[in-house]
Amino acid sequence: MRLTREQIVSAYVEILGSERVITDEQTLKDNSADRYYKVENIFGIYALPLPAAVVKPGTPQEVARVLKFANENGINVVPKTGGSATEGGLETVVEDSIVVDGSGMNQILNIDIANMLATVQCGVCLEDLENELREIGYTTGHSPQSKPLAQYGGLVATRSIGQFSTLYGGIEDMLVGVETVFPNGEICRIKNVPRRAAGPDIRHLVIGNEGALNFITEVTVKIFRYYPENNKFYGYLLNDMKTGLEILREVITQGYRPSVARLYDKEDGLYHFRHFSDGRCVLIFVAEGPKPIADATGAAIEEIVSTFGSADRVEDKLIEDWFDNLNWDVSKIEEERVEIRETLINGFTTEISGNWSVIHDIYTNALARIRNEISAEFSLLGGHSSHSYLNGTNMYFVYYYKIDVDPTEERSTYHDPIQNIIVEETLKLGGSMCHHHGVGKHRTHFLAEEYGSSLYMLETLKAAFDPNGIMNRGTIFPLKK
Ligand SMILES: Cc1cc2nc3c(=O)[nH]c(=O)nc-3n(C[C@H](O)[C@H](O)[C@H](O)COP(=O)(O)OP(=O)(O)OC[C@H]3O[C@@H](n4cnc5c(N)ncnc54)[C@H](O)[C@@H]3O)c2cc1C
Structure with a gap:
């Protein structure tokens, strides 16, 4: 039987204590959506079900207890750290969800110069680690525009990428090891080694999962010398x-x-x-x-x-x-809120990637279709390429448009159709969705589009390593403990 809201709240008060189970209405409203709904939020419209509570575990063991209880009682969990998500990854679309806020787990645990590693809890803000490293002549090499806002749990969960990516790569190139908690309460660690060859790299079940598979509690990343x-x-x-x-x-x-x-x-x-x-x-x-x-x-x-x-x-x-002025901090977010309220101009971005041979066509086709098919008055409709790879580059479409309808309807009127056109034109020419900030609410759809039948490989991963399965068992040596 489903638990009532009240039962959920009192169970979590028992697990974490009342001061770490937040239920005041404004906090619940603010935690029901992310920047995908920024216009609605600015105008005080909260269209989604409010979560039952925002809970704030302080240790991996507490995260485990929080998830285990949710798992046993069918409660939807939305992990959160910095709250700078832009693609709907924080929306509490399921009634009586709980938001598990890891921002309080904010200790830099170790800076290991000998091995060029930094280990942090999920709630460490990227800028805090970066500042600390720079003081001693090192850098994370990671510089998403949201550096002052984003925290390590979210950075890994969204497969984030920064402005220095052509040299340092995205977070997937930086992450060495991770600690993460699965819904059954199991705490798993992937250790910090320079390379591994033991089967598929399961770090990728953590990177980019957007809170849909597990809760990241600790992250170890490479560090680099800073010059x-x-x-x-x-x-x-x-x-x-x-x-x-x-x-x-x-x-x-x-x-x-x-x-x-x-x-x-x-x-x-x-x-x-x-x-x-x-x-x-x-x-x-x-x-x-x-x-x-x-x-x-x-x-x-x-x-x-x-x-x-x-x-x-x-x-x-x-x-x-x-x-020298690359980043957005909290004051910039506030400025944007005031600006949107005053001008009724909303800005959004969508990012895709394509091989060198198709990227220009994706760019021109998408922009031409947006101009032809969307009736919005644009104060900016353009794009830039910001991350380049050996095989191609990404294209970051930017659009600022006048909200000329009821602001509460704005998102469905313009943003979704614009994003759909970009996605359609990209997929048509063989490109991929590549929001540096995750795909959020589009996750399920894009996973199927991107990986198609190879999703089957993921499903069979477990079976492939089952000693009783049919595929190449080899000689199995028991592990000596
Ligand atoms: C102005 C601005 C500029 C931005 N620029 C960039 C950019 O240049 N590059 C870029 O990559 N992104 C950018 N973003 C998007 C955003 O900052 C990144 O996606 C960032 O990585 C999110 O981190 P966060 O801590 O704020 O995560 P949150 O917003 O808290 O969460 C983001 C997603 O990750 C999941 N999640 C959060 N914590 C955990 C956890 N501990 N375990 C499991 N899942 C978790 C959430 O469920 C959600 O789906 C920008 C955002 C803003 C507002």
Whole structure:
């Protein structure tokens, strides 16, 4: 039999104590949605069922007890840390859910210079770890725009990626080991080793799971030496995106790894760099690392760009200034709330990835369809490529539109249809959804789209390692304890 709200709350008060089971109405409202519903939140509209409680465990053992009770009683659990999610991953769509808030588990547990590792609890804010590391000459290499807001549980759960990804990769390249709690209360650890070859890498059941499989309590990431004095900044104005994408491809495929390699189209360029973009596309590189590497990367960028002729270099200082103001903190979120309320202009983003051969077509097709099919008045409709890989790049679509209807209806009127067009055009040309901030409420749909029949592989993973199964059992040695 389903428990009532009151029974759920009193059970958790018994498990955690009343001060860590929050039930005041405004907290429940604020925890019923994330920034996917930001306009509604600004206008005080809470359309989703409110959670029964926000519970705040302080140890992995408490997380285990919280999840076990939920599991045994069919209570929906929404894990949370920094609360900066943008894709609906924090929506409490199921009646009487509990939000399990890990932000109180916020200790930096170990900085291990010998092995270049940092171990943190899930509620450690990325900026706090980064600041602490920089003081002693190291860095996480991770710089999502939400660095001052996002915490390690969410960073791993959303498969986050930052602005220096071309050099350091996404969180999947940084995560070494993890501790996570499964719904039955089992606490599992994946240890910190440089590489493993024992079957499929099950860290990937944790990375990007968006709270749908387990609750991350502790994370160990790589750290890197920090050489800000060697940073070199490059900015160019170009006439079209195609040239910019070709330059990006050339730099990356020749084997160079600038930390920042970004290309903004004319519209997005005007938005970010109005003071110098002159209505043209903006291409940005930052070369970093030990001096000989930063210098060589910089020299190669200059040479490669020069072979494309039409690129005009801007002052390095302009790019350095941009670099020094990359992030959004709580005050910026507040500013945005005021701005949306006053202007009724809402901004959103959708990010996809595609191989070099299709990315330009995805970009132009999606933008053309949005212009033709969506009646919104746009104050910005454009995009940029911000993470490049050997095989291709991503495209980050940015759209700011006038809310000309009841703000409570705005999301379904514009944001969803725009996002749908981008997704359709991407999948048509063989690209993939690649929200750096997770796919949130679209998770189930995109998993099926992305992996199709290979989801079967995931389902059979367990069976494949069953000693009584039919596939290549080999000789099985019992583990000596
Ligand atoms: C202004 C702004 C800029 C942003 N820029 C970027 C960017 O550049 N790159 C980027 O990747 N993202 C970006 N994001 C999105 C967001 O910051 C990231 O997704 C971030 O990783 C979320 O971390 P969080 O701690 O805030 O997680 P939350 O918002 O608390 O949760 C996010 C998701 O992770 C799950 N989750 C949270 N904690 C846990 C846990 N302990 N165990 C299991 N699941 C958990 C939640 O259920 C939810 O689905 C941006 C967001 C904002 C508001």
